[in-house]
Amino acid sequence: MNAFLAVLRRDLRLAFAQGGSVGLVVGFFVIAATLFPLASGPERAELARVAPAVIWIGALLATLLSLDRMFQADLEDGSLDLLLAGGAPSSLVVLAKCLAHWLSTGLPLVIVSPLLSLLLGLDGAGTIMLGKTLLLGTPTLSLIGAVGAGLTVGVRRAGILIAVLVLPLYVPVLIFGAGAVDLAMLGLDTGPSLALLGAVLLVSLPVGTLGAAAALRLAAL
Amino acid sequence: MNAFLAVLRRDLRLAFAQGGSVGLVVGFFVIAATLFPLASGPERAELARVAPAVIWIGALLATLLSLDRMFQADLEDGSLDLLLAGGAPSSLVVLAKCLAHWLSTGLPLVIVSPLLSLLLGLDGAGTIMLGKTLLLGTPTLSLIGAVGAGLTVGVRRAGILIAVLVLPLYVPVLIFGAGAVDLAMLGLDTGPSLALLGAVLLVSLPVGTLGAAAALRLAAL
């Protein structure tokens, strides 16, 4: 538990104090959502139709952008050895790093999502549902991403390998997440989609932490 | 000139030799473009309308994903010192690195763009114009990106700087690039857009290399 809190605290401090990743994520997200209408032309009705997809893909890619350094930085400066051989359960360490990653990428996205809805012309129901699905879905992105990051740590050109490994696994989250917003805008029942998102999160919690921990122990070898 | 060829050759070898990293760029691009229709639903006509924007934003992100390590890796292993203090003009070194970056990210994107057009249902005229605009536009992305990467190398607020500096500079490229494809699909004149893209490229060639070189010399201080 000590170890969990220590790692969580350090990673958050690194993400926030440095001004680094949180600013990047939010900035990137807002700019990408702004660029989209610019690039596709301004028809508002059409925009709102594809808006959930655009925002969700933005969330995916923003997560990916920050994933590759999740363990790589620790490997390079030698911390990873100490984190793994320091007597703390490695899945606990991974869980702390996932939580820190989510708090510094996923959560900020959830918080700015109303602004993005506004930019892209989503209606009220859609905006609320977007927030809900992001809240349920982004932790899954961090957890699954951790497995990809762990598998590729120390591998050459890890960044893009992560993308190839992880993106297919993100697909269910994307489908349910963006789908639920579409349903909400049509006034249809979103219960099953949300339930599925929740289920995916529950599954990925053990799978992600144990998988990433196992992958990291490999990398140290 | 020696230095230019040497750096170009080394960076290309690093990008191509190991585990097909270029294949991974392409894979990433294809997967990202695949996710979009997945998230937005399958109506074909609507897809083709936003397709140029989606592909262009995909190109932006693929560039961005590989940008942050452009100089950072050299800084961390100490090569940057030698590249800058080795007696070669630093703008030449930067130009070589930009060219290598484009050959290993931009060019592959240009090459797979017809496949993406097919996936997203672009028509013939759109497909051809997409290839043309990517060919003219992606070198600009590498050059402008180099300034961002140079400015942020070793700097603490790296994340924010990249987001805030580079993405806004990408806006003109994105607008003209995606815009020209839209015009082509409507059968309108794309000459001015292409001319503008070319002009932006010509401007960013000196601005990018000199700017990045100056930024790097700062970082070495």
Place this chain on the structure above:
Amino acid sequence: MLAASGLGIIRGERPVFTDLDLTVGLGEAVVLRGPNGAGKSTLLRLFAGLLAPSIGRVTWDGAAIADDREAHGRRLRYAGHGDALKFALTARQNLAFWARFEGTPVGAVDGALDRFGLGALADLPAGILSAGQKRRLGLARLALAPRALWLLDEPTVSLDAASIEILGGLIWDHRAAGGMVVLATHDGLDLPGARVFTLEPAA
């Protein structure tokens, strides 16, 4: 008591060493020597449980360390080629993180910093420290709280004479309290009563 018996390891398709036997008893110090590439760092990583042997085993009081990696982790301190520092955090924040991580009261941090003469630098970001200062900050972890086994990979690199002496004193105290040390070095560090174990390159 740490023991390796019949230890052999293959890395990158080549055997680094084979059939290595080594025992480290209470209060003992073993200095690993040998030319570059002989396998000193490899052996230390095996002892830390960071590498798995291809053959043979490493035991602690008779039980294989692989059986309970976490318990083994809690009894050792490993200091490798990297200093395990985050350049954006201050010296104190860096050390405090490791103290929290292992459950040592954070109060011990200032003492450890002082011990390596880093008191005046405690609030500087670790990134601007000189090479030797970074090394000292990495080593200051040793002074946080006692642990039975120290595994040090070239700890004296970049250290000035005064710091080497401090490290020597720290090791002395550690051994006097029954601690064990295995360290790799090419020179420096004069450890009284240390046993030298020389590794020969396999090829």
Place this chain on the structure above:
Amino acid sequence: MLAASGLGIIRGERPVFTDLDLTVGLGEAVVLRGPNGAGKSTLLRLFAGLLAPSIGRVTWDGAAIADDREAHGRRLRYAGHGDALKFALTARQNLAFWARFEGTPVGAVDGALDRFGLGALADLPAGILSAGQKRRLGLARLALAPRALWLLDEPTVSLDAASIEILGGLIWDHRAAGGMVVLATHDGLDLPGARVFTLEPAA
């Protein structure tokens, strides 16, 4: 002839040293000594033109090096704390890159590798080399082609005794041909006839 006069530098809000004067003549070797943080690495980076002094200037044959950075770059070799290696490339590819970069015929690479006893490792990826082997590979650049001024920051780190001797020989040959060396070290490396320049920490 390399000369520093009235050199002072402020890094991270604190002066590292002030009013430093040092001249290095043909065939001369200067060993920088001083405790951690005294400014040895800083001085070497100033000499390499990688840092600009806050006050004073560095000159070569009387002309400030800042006036023509590229010409200065072509007459020096700098070896810092990093080894400037790409782990994915083989040892030979790494060295061949630097040879091409500076315009030395690639034929010189194998000789340089052999000189540091890396001939047998030439086709291994640099990433799997041991710490000392990496260091040797970084230093092998010195043997590529003659350049007037060598700036070496703790070159002996991680080197075994045999390699230190090789490096000593290389420096000797370099000086015999009129080359200059400025190097920082905490020990090792016995350079006959070298001048020791001791830096005191400013604070």
Place this chain on the structure above:
Amino acid sequence: MMLTRLANPTRFMRLADRLLPWLAAATVLAFAAGLVWGLGFAPPDYQQGDTVRIMFVHVPAAWLAMFGYSFMAVASFVALVWKHPLADVAAKAAAPLGAGFCLIALITGSLWGEPMWGTWWVWDARLTSMLVLFFLYVGYIALWSAIDEPERAARAAAILALVGAVNVPIVKFSVDWWSTLHQPASVIRMDGPTIDASILWPLAINALAFQLYFVTVLLWRMKAELIGRRIRALTLGIAAREA
């Protein structure tokens, strides 16, 4: 430990050598029978005409694509949990086969879609999840080739295979969960097949042929991999003795 590690693969090799000629022969026979029946004798569908013949390759390929990944996942599980020395060999050998079948299903499906649905490709759940399955195969193969040391690569790939296994049920049930253009299951379902016997038989024979092919080529690949590992061990042994 060394003994059990060797014993098992050796016994496996002997068994494989005994089985392989029969398997190869059966594969060729089944393929021939399935082809002749499927292309020559099965009646055209009253709705789909002769395009229905594409089914005889499309459907078995789709099944095997899903089977291949499930097989990999199970083998990976066995490799991770029981450290069975053959399991990761099997998983590695299966990946290119599964990827190949996946590609076949995608291409033949596409070729079927143009006359039937009037389009080569739609972004419906079944088609998309099949594409995702293909990407998973590609990622798995890429991971194997990105890590040099076989032990490390094997375990990393096993972890990936297990994590990726969630996609298989999604491919299988996507048609039931989302309304799509694509056919729902009509052969493998709870209440028995709903296809006419004149189509069902050649389909079954083709499926058998694909399955036999899978096993045969899998055994070849596993043997090659095992021999490769023995070569590695031998060269290492030589290296050790020379030292």
Place this chain on the structure above:
Amino acid sequence: MDDLAQFLAMGGYAAYVWPAFGTTFLVVIGLAVASWRRLKSAEARLALLEHSRPARRARPRTAA
């Protein structure tokens, strides 16, 4: 003759049916041949190695 032409025409769907079977067999045969060749070359290398083992040939250990 007519039968054959009719067979080849596939009820007007030749352009879809034949490519489908064609790609299938391309992939199937390709994978089989590649796997078989790999097996044979591995067996040959092993035979060579086991044959030359007692001879203690100096072999380049770093061969890519």
